[in-house]
Amino acid sequence: MNPSASSAATTDNDPYDLFKSAANLVIKVAIATVVVVGTIIFLALMATPDHVGSGDMSEQAVASRIQKVGSLVLGDASGGGARTGEELYKGRCAACHDAGLLGSPKLADKGAWSARIASGYDALLTAALKGKKAMPAQGGSGYSDADVGRAVVYMANAAGAKFAEPKAETSSETAATQAKKSKP
Numbered sequence: 256m257n258p259s260a261s262s263a264a265t266t267d268n269d270p271y272d273l274f275k276s277a278a279n280l281v282i283k284v285a286i287a288t289v290v291v292v293g294t295i296i297f298l299a300l301m302a303t304p305d306h307v308g309s310g311d312m313s314e315q316a317v318a319s320r321i322q323k324v325g326s327l328v329l330g331d332a333s334g335g336g337a338r339t340g341e342e343l344y345k346g347r348c349a350a351c352h353d354a355g356l357l358g359s360p361k362l363a364d365k366g367a368w369s370a371r372i373a374s375g376y377d378a379l380l381t382a383a384l385k386g387k388k389a390m391p392a393q394g395g396s397g398y399s400d401a402d403v404g405r406a407v408v409y410m411a412n413a414a415g416a417k418f419a420e421p422k423a424e425t426s427s428e429t430a431a432t433q434a435k436k437s438k439p
């Protein structure tokens with residue numbers, strides 16, 4: 256028999272045992288409370304503007320927060336950031352035209368380009384802007400019309416054409432006008 260059972264002081268209803276289990280419960284509740292409250296405080300801190308962002312809802316601040324990583328810096332009218340036809344070509348057009356993918360005329364392949372060059376810069380530019388067969392519009396790039404024009408000039412000239420390089424701020428309309436002047 257359990258020796259404690261013989262003693263009146265240690266029965267199942269012993270007030271001391273009751274006290275122990277009550278104290279146990281209090282400690283467990285206290286620990287659970289600390290964990291829950293701590294978690295809430297942690298989450299609340301994570302959600303403060305310091306962590307989430309500046310909270311600045313101005314157009315510029317929002318734009319800078321949602322901006323894609325590695326955004327393209329397109330040439331501006333000041334000419335300072337304008338990319339050359341070669342850079343533009345390498346940025347997008349080379350994906351197909353370096354290897355002649357999907358039946359595209361290879362860069363500097365005079366055989367593939369001579370007839371195209373003979374059709375004139377306007378025709379080439381229009382094909383690049385609107386797309387042609389496997390080539391998507393703008394050559395699949397996000398370039399401005401003027402940038403596509405510079406890439407076209409670079410490609411055509413690499414295969415022997417002598418098209419004039421459109422200026423950075425040239426709109427597609429004036430690029431076409433320029434092209435007329437520079438037709439071979």
Ligand code: HEC
Binds near residue numbers: 349359388396
């Ligand atoms: C997805 C592949 C692909 C990409 C990317 C691409 N091209 Fe093309 N490109 C083609 C194909 C295919 C043709 C041949 C179309 C045809 O059948 O005449 C072509 C033809 C051309 C021609 C000749 C059009 C003509 O009338 O003969 C030019 C100019 C040209 N591309 C410019 C560009 C420029 C500039 C870029 C980049 C901004 C570019 N391409 C990106 C696939 C591509």
